[in-house]
Amino acid sequence: MNSPDATALSLKTLPARVAERLFGPWVRWVTPATLRADALAGLLGAVLVLPQGIAFATLAGLPPEYGLYTAIVPCIIAALFGSSWHVMSGPTNANSLALFAMLSPLAIAFSPAYIQLALAVTVMVGLLQWLIGALRLGVLANFISPAVLFGFTSGAALLIAVHALPDLLGLAASPGHGAGAVLVHVLTQLPNAQPAALAVGAITLGVALLLRRFRRDWPYMLIGLVVATALAWLWSQWAAGGTTPSSALRTVGHIATPWPRFEMPDISWAQASELVGLAFALTIVALGQAISIAKTVALRSGQRIDANREFRGQGLSNIVGGFFSCYVSCGSMNRSMPNLQAGARTPLASVFSALLLLGLVAVSAQLLAQIPMAALSALLVLVALSLLDLARWRQLFGLSRTDFGVALATMVATVTIRLEIAILLGMLLSLMSFLYRTSxxxxxxxxxxxxxxxxxxxxxxxxxxxxxxxxxxxxxxxxxxxxxxxxxxxxxxxxxxxxxxxxxxxxxxxxxxxxxxxxxxxxxxxxxxxxxxxxxxxxxxxxxxxxxxxxxxxxxxxxxxxxxxxxxxxxxxxxxxxxxxxxxxxxxxxxxxxxxxxxxxxxxxxxxxxxxxxxxxxx
The missing domain is CATH 3.30.750.24 (STAS domain)
Structure with missing residues (x-):
């Protein structure tokens, strides 16, 4: 990212050097142009996280509003105090599933006791993450090789696309959470696909691709979403007034205003001792995702990542989030890549996303409720396609069969098993190949x-x-x-x-x-x-x-x-x-x-x- 000229805005609340020390060098490069670009990217991020936050909270065994809380407070803290300028933090599929798998034996999902355990373990995860960064153990991230990162990126792209298919086809949500279960569900339910959902998805993709090709400086993803939503609304009005009944498109629906509230996790010391081991496991899940996603996005943006600062930022976001009704958060691939592609310039895009989410839900709840899920899924498919770099796969195959094998194994593992295990497997394969060569x-x-x-x-x-x-x-x-x-x-x-x-x-x-x-x-x-x-x-x-x-x-x-x-x-x-x-x-x-x-x-x-x-x- 090129730094702007002397028109950069200076912070008036803090001396520039203190602000740079606290938040990073990007504070010197904030201009009206970057603020405008960040606001537009933040608007897209806010729209994308709406249905995801609700869905992921449900996966985690928590009420829907907790997913929106997690998309606000941790998103702001991690952006301001982390290293990456484009990673958006918040609720993720992997964290939600891992949290549910670990806490469901201890309490009934959605119960008050379960919620308190989720908040407490979030604070513990944050403390562990912050300690890893404070002790400068971020060097561990250097063992994630480019081949592992590339394989993880491709696997994440496939996951994004697979999980977007049900909404893109207008099908009901899959009862299973794995990629295989979702694919089986899609194949068995394919005769029930809604042509209207496919049409909305196609319009979203078509508008976004055309604008990306001919007007790349425009917020093509957001415009594609707006066009598809408007056309879907007009179609629904016409269908409702016609003589032939038609299937209604599934939309985001009603959303309660997500005002995060301060809440001390209420658990006993005995429960706290049970949560320590779970916190270590969740820390691996969250940090493995966070650093992999941060490095993946950095490869696209050209930014250098400070792993220790990134860990501290992620840790602080979970510590603070745990006291404001948030569960374990980390960087999200399917919001970070759209954020970068939508033109985000600084971490303020994440701040705008969180604030706009509050404002959107408070002011435009009825309009946001009309956004078709098929349109959001189409945008996620677009992101997935941009991450599947077939030319690089061919290049890697020609340059190094070993690295190609590591990348392929990591991609397959990312799709088929838990994300943190996939990353660890890729790191192990990379180290084994390195040891073999050096031996x-x-x-x-x-x-x-x-x-x-x-x-x-x-x-x-x-x-x-x-x-x-x-x-x-x-x-x-x-x-x-x-x-x-x-x-x-x-x-x-x-x-x-x-x-x-x-x-x-x-x-x-x-x-x-x-x-x-x-x-x-x-x-x-x-x-x-x-x-x-x-x-x-x-x-x-x-x-x-x-x-x-x-x-x-x-x-x-x-x-x-x-x-x-x-x-x-x-x-x-x-x-x-x-x-x-x-x-x-x-x-x-x-x-x-x-x-x-x-x-x-x-x-x-x-x-x-x-x-x-x-x-x-x-x-």
Missing amino acids: RPAMRSMGFDGRGLDRQFVVIDTPDDPEEPPHQTLPECPQLKLLRMEGEVYFGATQHVADILHALRSQPNPQKHLLVMAKSMNFIDLAGAELWAAELAARRAMGGNLYFHRPRPEVIRMWRKTGFTALLGTEHQFPDKFTAISTIFGKLDPEICRHCTARIFWECKTAPGADDPANQPTA
Whole structure:
């Protein structure tokens, strides 16, 4: 997001620096233009959250107004004190289902006791989230790889589309909550689909797509919703006055004014102890969704996410929300992406959304009640289509089959199992693939590309990959192996490295001396140090030795701690290749040099047998 010029508004209630410290750098960039864009995006967010808040509260086992409370207070707090400028927080499908699954064994859903448990566990979740951010444990979010994020995004898009289908087709709500159950419900009830609902959805999509193509700076989603609602109302009036009865379109319906009220959760200490474990589980659900959605939206907007600040903002929103009749909230994908696509510029779009929700329900309840659910579902389908990036799937398949597999597994898991488990599964698969790659560091045989003064070291072959053909067909010294080490030699990689080194020593007429070019060996641990000690002993036992070219300071420090430096000797560590070769050359067997035809080193010109025509190199 580009920062505006000097026309930026300055906050008058707080000094600019204090406001920036408290809310973030976006306060410097608020202008009349951004306020207008944020207000329009906030209006769309308020309209979208109306039916969702009601539906999600019901899923959570709470009265409908609690979903609207959760769309107001946490939405404002998380936007102002979080990191993302576009994520809208509030009630979500996953949080609602998780809350119901965890609390229903403890109390009857919709009962006063159940409501108090929901409010109390929300405060606990908020405290845990805030502590994670305050202790700067947001680094955990770095383990969500781009492949996992992409798979989660695609899976979330499919979930959004699947759950929008019943309303888009004018069908009754699915009795099941999973994507599979919803699809089965849609397929079995397909003969009962309402043509009027399909027509409203098609009009909404058509208007929105046309405006997005030709008037992208207009609030195309909101305009599409208004056009479809107006046409649906006219159709209903015509149908009501006609001679042929017709099925009525399902609309948002009557909504009570959602004025959040302060309420202390009323539970016993015994109940509080039962809720602690549930709060940990819900924290995983909420934070897994929140950071994944924040990073997904940030990829589209180009913003950098501060995970610790995002966790603190989410935590504060749940702490405050728990005292204002709100249940567990987090970032919502199906409101955040429309918010971004509708042109939101700052977090004030979320603030506008919450305030406009209050105003809309209070002033325009009768008009809002006429919004067809099919039109809202069509907008959600539009968002889902924009998230399903087929071109990137093809690119990922061509670039990395491993990342493609991780993304595909995460997408399937997102659709079929709980969201937090899907994210954890994707993270586990990413870490496993990373550990597999790092457990096989590259070990490349090196040689010279010619015999002139300007010759360079080049890769001859890759001994750890027998299927890879040699890079160059060049001679090697029969006594000194030049090996470039690329990667970390830690406990997970030592077996692979040891196998390669053993294979080099087990060849017929092996090269007894080994010079390891170690500037790309960035890290070793105790197991790595022990590996090199074993290799040193094996080389000396066969009459040769082990040498290193430019080992990194981190590696040298570990060698000193483990005593390997004393075993190796500092004279076996060289600052450059030519010093290393000239020093090692003096330790080679002159009898082997006498009959050698490789003659790849400058020192070979003065070695025994250099004048014998039979020992001259062939190329």
